[in-house]
Amino acid sequence: MKVIGIEHIVFVSTVLFFIGIYGFLTRRNMITMLMSIELILNSVCLNFVSFNKFLYHDKLEGVFFTLFIITIAAAEAAVAIAIIINLYRSYKTIDIEEADELKF
Amino acid sequence: MTLDFFRLMYPELSLILIIFTLLIIKIFDLFKQNQSLISFFNAIFNFYFASLLFSININSGELFNGMYISSSKFAFEKLILTSGTLLILLNSAVWLKNHKHLPEFYLLLVSSLLGMQYMISSGNFLMFYLGLELASIPLAALVNFDLEKKKSSEAAMKMILLSAFASGIMLFGISLIYGTSGSLDFDILQTSINANKLNIIALIFIFSGFAFKISAVPFHFWTADVYEGAPFAITAFLSTISKAVIVFVFISVLSPIFNNLQFLWSNLLLIIIPLTIFIANIFALRQRNIKRFIAFSSIAQAGYILLGLSSNNGLGFASSIFFVIIYLLSNIGFFAVVSAVSDSMGKEEIDDYKGFYKNNKKLSWALAISLFSLAGIPPTAGFFGKIFLITAGAATNHILLIAFVALNMVISLFYYLNIVKKVFVDSSQAPLADVKTGLSAKVSLIICLAGIIIIGLNGALLEYITKLINL
Numbered sequence: 001m002k003v004i005g006i007e008h009i010v011f012v013s014t015v016l017f018f019i020g021i022y023g024f025l026t027r028r029n030m031i032t033m034l035m036s037i038e039l040i041l042n043s044v045c046l047n048f049v050s051f052n053k054f055l056y057h058d059k060l061e062g063v064f065f066t067l068f069i070i071t072i073a074a075a076e077a078a079v080a081i082a083i084i085i086n087l088y089r090s091y092k093t094i095d096i097e098e099a100d101e102l103k104f
Numbered sequence: 105m106t107l108d109f110f111r112l113m114y115p116e117l118s119l120i121l122i123i124f125t126l127l128i129i130k131i132f133d134l135f136k137q138n139q140s141l142i143s144f145f146n147a148i149f150n151f152y153f154a155s156l157l158f159s160i161n162i163n164s165g166e167l168f169n170g171m172y173i174s175s176s177k178f179a180f181e182k183l184i185l186t187s188g189t190l191l192i193l194l195n196s197a198v199w200l201k202n203h204k205h206l207p208e209f210y211l212l213l214v215s216s217l218l219g220m221q222y223m224i225s226s227g228n229f230l231m232f233y234l235g236l237e238l239a240s241i242p243l244a245a246l247v248n249f250d251l252e253k254k255k256s257s258e259a260a261m262k263m264i265l266l267s268a269f270a271s272g273i274m275l276f277g278i279s280l281i282y283g284t285s286g287s288l289d290f291d292i293l294q295t296s297i298n299a300n301k302l303n304i305i306a307l308i309f310i311f312s313g314f315a316f317k318i319s320a321v322p323f324h325f326w327t328a329d330v331y332e333g334a335p336f337a338i339t340a341f342l343s344t345i346s347k348a349v350i351v352f353v354f355i356s357v358l359s360p361i362f363n364n365l366q367f368l369w370s371n372l373l374l375i376i377i378p379l380t381i382f383i384a385n386i387f388a389l390r391q392r393n394i395k396r397f398i399a400f401s402s403i404a405q406a407g408y409i410l411l412g413l414s415s416n417n418g419l420g421f422a423s424s425i426f427f428v429i430i431y432l433l434s435n436i437g438f439f440a441v442v443s444a445v446s447d448s449m450g451k452e453e454i455d456d457y458k459g460f461y462k463n464n465k466k467l468s469w470a471l472a473i474s475l476f477s478l479a480g481i482p483p484t485a486g487f488f489g490k491i492f493l494i495t496a497g498a499a500t501n502h503i504l505l506i507a508f509v510a511l512n513m514v515i516s517l518f519y520y521l522n523i524v525k526k527v528f529v530d531s532s533q534a535p536l537a538d539v540k541t542g543l544s545a546k547v548s549l550i551i552c553l554a555g556i557i558i559i560g561l562n563g564a565l566l567e568y569i570t571k572l573i574n575l
Contacts, residue, residue, distance in 0.1 A: 024269055044276050047276070051286075059286075061282070064230065065288065068230060075237070076237070076264070079245055080244075080265065080268065083244065083248050084261060087260075087261050090257060091254065091257075096261075099258045101255045101258055
């Protein structure tokens with residue numbers, strides 16, 4: 001039976017990271033873009049935890065970093081959603097293409 | 105241990121104290137009038153600034169197993185950031201006077217400053233990341249501070265989404281570094297990072313995050329939009345303080361960690377610098393709005409600073425810090441005039457400044473001196489700052505790059521002097537009326553102008569910085 005090793009997990013996290021980048025660059029809905037950022041942060045968390053578990057399991061630095069990333073991601077999402085709500089009040093939309101007051 | 109804690113972490117602890125005082129003021133609604141809160145806060149912040157001035161020679165040391173590092177170099181950098189913030193606060197008193205949410209403004213601004221100070225003093229990637237986020241999340245909220253303006257919330261949305269994206273990319277780089285070396289401590293990383301493929305990828309990811317924060321060219325798209333939508337005080341803060349902190353962090357954190365990969369990142373910078381300066385200059389030429397104009401000008405100035413950083417030696421770093429100080433003074437001086445005009449008349453276009461000299465003699469000269477310093481014209485400090493940056497860059501032996509940068513300085517001369525020409529030479533049917541500036545704005549403007557002229561004529565500051573860097 002094949003054991004799930006670090007390479008599988010890092011593969012998953014890398015794929016997750018690029019899905020996040022792809023989503024951020026292609027989606028036009030602000031909430032979906034925020035979700036893409038969460039995907040990127042989750043891939044980072046996965047990286048940290050797997051590196052910690054498989055390579056450096058005598059210390060817990062990676063796990064602690066993950067805890068902080070989760071907390072800060074929540075704070076960031078809270079501020080971002082507050083800003084998006086405020087934007088919705090004046091634009092009546094959360095489509096990024098339609099919020100186009102600022103242009104070259 | 106407890107005494108060490110207070111002695112070394114003194115700048116941050118006082119900021120935390122200020123934050124809690126503001127919270128209490130907010131909760132119990134202690135100041136009914138904005139005016140008295142403004143003067144109260146400015147007094148506190150002045151006091152804080154003065155105490156930092158005296159604490160600059162605190163002994164160096166570390167706390168929390170090397171998580172937090174303190175030295176006189178870092179104390180000096182924190183002093184620069186604090187003084188810049190103080191000048192901006194003095195400038196923005198008129199705008200703040202009628203604002204509904206004054207305590208929150210100070211709260212967010214001080215939190216952002218706190219994050220920057222932690223970022224400078226960090227000795228571990230965890231601390232660094234926390235500082236970075238503490239510096240950038242409140243800034244996004246501050247950009248949205250003109251709550252009812254459409255532009256302001258759009259700018260804030262762009263800023264929070266893109267800065268979260270950039271820090272996500274940077275974090276991915278950090279996680280790869282953790283994977284290869286098993287540690288997040290800067291001391292250990294300095295020796296354990298080598299030219300391994302994973303490390304190179306990590307370096308590119310981390311540098312992308314940095315280039316975003318300093319708005320170097322492939323990642324500069326957010327700058328103009330955010331600067332235009334933000335209130336003037338925040339635009340000034342973004343274009344000076346939050347750039348300065350990235351330069352300081354680059355000097356004290358990034359360049360020692362990636363010292364073994366120096367060939368790689370200095371080559372990356374060699375591509376980024378000419379692109380940054382050239383594209384920013386081209387775009388600055390065609391701007392009509394004064395905030396967008398200053399955004400592109402600040403991107404170009406960031407390119408000059410990167411030139412000093414690319415040399416990766418003490419002289420280059422010292423001249424970068426020296427230039428950051430000059431840039432901070434000239435830019436804040438420029439903003440003092442422009443925000444006074446915007447506060448009293450609501451004019452933000454460059455063409456509105458035609459014939460400005462007719463009714464505002466003193467402000468016109470102040471504007472001209474700041475613009476001369478930004479452009480780098482001899483009697484002002486900007487000239488000397490750029491000379492030292494170019495000399496430091498010349499040490500890398502890339503003569504073509506230096507020539508290209510020097511040529512671009514000539515292009516930049518055109519758009520800076522264009523404003524000076526509009527102010528002094530052009531006439532207009534209805535020139536702007538006499539602009540009233542508050543006392544505090546006058547004080548800050550005088551400090552900026554005196555700084556621009558004195559630093560240019562006296563070389564003591566650069567010597568002092570060189571001494572600090574080589575410690």
